Amino acid sequence: MLLEIRDLRVRAENKDILKGLNLSVNAGEVHAIMGPNGSGKSTLARALAGHPGYEVTGGTITYDGKDLLELEPEERACEGVFMAFQYPVEIAGINNTYFLKAALNAVRKYRGEQELDAVEFMQLVRGKAKLLEMDQAMLGRSVNEGFSGGEKKRNEIFQMAVLEPRLAILDETDSGLDIDALKIVSNGVNALRSPERAIIVVTHYQRLLNYIVPDFVHVLTEGRIVRSGGRELALELEEKGYGWIEGEPAGARG
Amino acid sequence: MTHVAERQETYAAGFDAFRLTPAFGSGALPAAREAAFGRFRAAGFPTTRHEEWRFTNVAPIAAIPFEPAAEAVVDGAAARALNFDGAVPWLVLVTNGRVSTPASLPAGVSVSTLAGAAARAIPSGRPASAGVFVDLNTAFFEDVVLLDIADGAVVDQPIHVLFIAATGHAALVSPRLVVTAGEQAQCTIIESYADLGSGSVWVNAVTDVQVAAGAVVDHVKLQRQDPESFHTASMFVRLGRASTFASRAITLGAAIARNDIVAVLDGEGAECTLNGLYVAGGDSLVDTHTTIDHAKAHCPSHEVYKGVLAGRARAVFNGKIIVRPDAQKTDAKQTNKALLLTDEAQINTKPQLEIFADDVKCTHGATIGQLDEDALFYLKARGVGGVQARNMLIHAFAGDVLTGVKAESVRETAMRLVDEKLHLNDSAD
Numbered sequence: 001m002l003l004e005i006r007d008l009r010v011r012a013e014n015k016d017i018l019k020g021l022n023l024s025v026n027a028g029e030v031h032a033i034m035g036p037n038g039s040g041k042s043t044l045a046r047a048l049a050g051h052p053g054y055e056v057t058g059g060t061i062t063y064d065g066k067d068l069l070e071l072e073p074e075e076r077a078c079e080g081v082f083m084a085f086q087y088p089v090e091i092a093g094i095n096n097t098y099f100l101k102a103a104l105n106a107v108r109k110y111r112g113e114q115e116l117d118a119v120e121f122m123q124l125v126r127g128k129a130k131l132l133e134m135d136q137a138m139l140g141r142s143v144n145e146g147f148s149g150g151e152k153k154r155n156e157i158f159q160m161a162v163l164e165p166r167l168a169i170l171d172e173t174d175s176g177l178d179i180d181a182l183k184i185v186s187n188g189v190n191a192l193r194s195p196e197r198a199i200i201v202v203t204h205y206q207r208l209l210n211y212i213v214p215d216f217v218h219v220l221t222e223g224r225i226v227r228s229g230g231r232e233l234a235l236e237l238e239e240k241g242y243g244w245i246e247g248e249p250a251g252a253r254g
Numbered sequence: 255m256t257h258v259a260e261r262q263e264t265y266a267a268g269f270d271a272f273r274l275t276p277a278f279g280s281g282a283l284p285a286a287r288e289a290a291f292g293r294f295r296a297a298g299f300p301t302t303r304h305e306e307w308r309f310t311n312v313a314p315i316a317a318i319p320f321e322p323a324a325e326a327v328v329d330g331a332a333a334r335a336l337n338f339d340g341a342v343p344w345l346v347l348v349t350n351g352r353v354s355t356p357a358s359l360p361a362g363v364s365v366s367t368l369a370g371a372a373a374r375a376i377p378s379g380r381p382a383s384a385g386v387f388v389d390l391n392t393a394f395f396e397d398v399v400l401l402d403i404a405d406g407a408v409v410d411q412p413i414h415v416l417f418i419a420a421t422g423h424a425a426l427v428s429p430r431l432v433v434t435a436g437e438q439a440q441c442t443i444i445e446s447y448a449d450l451g452s453g454s455v456w457v458n459a460v461t462d463v464q465v466a467a468g469a470v471v472d473h474v475k476l477q478r479q480d481p482e483s484f485h486t487a488s489m490f491v492r493l494g495r496a497s498t499f500a501s502r503a504i505t506l507g508a509a510i511a512r513n514d515i516v517a518v519l520d521g522e523g524a525e526c527t528l529n530g531l532y533v534a535g536g537d538s539l540v541d542t543h544t545t546i547d548h549a550k551a552h553c554p555s556h557e558v559y560k561g562v563l564a565g566r567a568r569a570v571f572n573g574k575i576i577v578r579p580d581a582q583k584t585d586a587k588q589t590n591k592a593l594l595l596t597d598e599a600q601i602n603t604k605p606q607l608e609i610f611a612d613d614v615k616c617t618h619g620a621t622i623g624q625l626d627e628d629a630l631f632y633l634k635a636r637g638v639g640g641v642q643a644r645n646m647l648i649h650a651f652a653g654d655v656l657t658g659v660k661a662e663s664v665r666e667t668a669m670r671l672v673d674e675k676l677h678l679n680d681s682a683d
Binding site: 050052082092093 | 649
């Protein structure tokens with residue numbers, strides 16, 4: 001088991017958002033977390049990444065045998081946890097490539113690996129940039145500064161491709177993408193699917209799951225996973241809407 | 255208040271002695287010095303009741319009986335160590351206000367001093383009563399660097415005018431620099447200040463820059479005096495038609511640092527940039543007062559001042575923009591940002607817009623805050639944590655003030671010094 005979440009309770013802005021969430025994820029699996037607005041999808045993603053605005057008030061998260069909640073955000077990243085931000089942050093004055101090199105070398109150092117030299121790093125970056133159709137100009141600009149919504153999301157997956165995490169959490173990576181950008185991003189994610197890696201796709205819409213086909217789909221409402229199933233559950237949700245699930249008695253499981 | 259009056263008597267004794275030296279000058283200069291010293295004696299040190307000095311108390315300067323610095327010689331290696339990395343071969347060394355005429359200079363550039371050109375030491379364009387410290391400089395400047403760039407001369411490599419204070423405690427140094435860039439001339443001038451002595455030095459500098467029509471002048475000022483020293487400086491710039499002047503003022507030192515900059519856009523199509531970066535810790539105070547005077551039409555001006563304050567440091571920023579009735583189509587932008595790394599650090603910032611024309615664009619904004627928590631989390635979420643994340647963000651915040659500097663070696667040296675200074679503050683926290 002790569003990730004084991006038990007009875008997770010999270011508070012943000014003085015509100016209880018997650019109210020006892022359970023989720024188990026094995027390496028090699030792709031899980032989709034779907035749910036209506038305000039159900040706690042993004043809260044789950046941010047709590048996993050260790051965002052300081054999200055207070056864990058109960059439950060456990062075990063990642064690769066370790067207590068994830070004991071780790072600082074940067075330690076989680078170095079352990080191989082990667083969250084693609086719903087709203088990537090613009091950082092003026094820090095070059096995209098420089099940032100990525102600092103990140104990669106921080107992760108490598110943590111793992112006791114040699115830092116990459118400039119030539120090795122640029123070779124790696126060029127290959128991954130091609131995958132996400134990132135041009136040189138984007139790499140040379142400040143992190144996310146002046147990027148369009150689609151470019152920001154592409155940059156997130158590009159970073160993921162370079163950092164090669166073991167657990168990737170995509171927080172509404174599809175929101176704000178046109179179909180072309182959605183395809184590029186999905187191709188990037190699919191290229192990273194591997195037996196060693198797990199991916200959690202947080203999304204409001206089924207559309208993304210046409211391109212990133214999940215092994216499991218979970219429906220999150222009011223801070224709990226109320227139904228889990230295979231890919232067909234997403235299609236059912238698309239057809240019937242979230243009201244169909246919300247109408248069922250709490251605790252109903254597929 | 256009696257002690258302040260007594261202090262002025264200390265300066266009077268110094269002035270009496272100075273009268274008897276050849277540096278007091280000839281021609282119109284002695285009369286100008288007498289008049290300036292008279293104004294200084296009448297006005298005395300400013301207090302916080304003066305609007306221009308509301309947040310800057312110069313009592314610590316007034317409390318010390320400063321005497322004019324004697325002549326001194328500095329070791330060549332020590333001076334070279336204060337030069338910029340890489341290709342900055344043209345060095346004009348000024349020690350305790352006295353100019354060492356450089357052995358060689360690039361084509362189209364000449365340097366004169368008080369001995370040969372006393373009449374030009376006080377440019378006629380400078381407004382009278384520019385302030386009591388300008389008067390004090392006029393009374394006491396020991397020598398002057400008259401840097402002339404000939405019409406049409408394009409000087410590729412920067413010229414570094416290095417002002418060193420090499421003296422003991424309680425010495426007053428009065429540097430004076432006059433830059434004249436001829437029509438269509440192009441140059442990069444570095445003006446830098448450092449201390450090689452011991453004790454508290456007061457450097458009270460005056461700089462005049464005349465930018466003729468079509469000339470392009472890149473100016474970098476680097477002030478890295480010792481933490482117990484004082485620095486007061488006044489720069490006056492006059493821009494001719496379609497000329498370009500860009501200033502980057504980097505303040506890293508002194509217990510009290512006050513920079514007054516006045517730029518007059520005195521010809522159509524002139525473009526002026528006043529950028530600045532100050533880094534302060536401990537109990538130091540950095541005060542910047544700028545005035546951009548749009549006297550003619552079609553002139554853009556850009557101003558970005560940024561500060562990083564640690565410890566109990568304080569900063570003052572006052573940015574005045576005047577748009578005269580004739581200055582239609584003015585486009586003036588002003589930004590002031592400060593990063594406060596501790597709860598005790600503080601800044602007083604004030605834009606001051608005086609607009610007398612109707613077809614103009616003037617924008618101003620000020621932001622004061624801590625490091626951006628979202629950016630910090632973003633870095634952490636990618637594995638970059640702790641001091642490294644913090645330093646990356648501070649470096650990024652400070653860096654863009656220098657991005658426009660044309661000479662790469664100057665930009666890189668300045669950034670390295672800024673980083674060193676910031677690191678210093680890290681370990682002191």
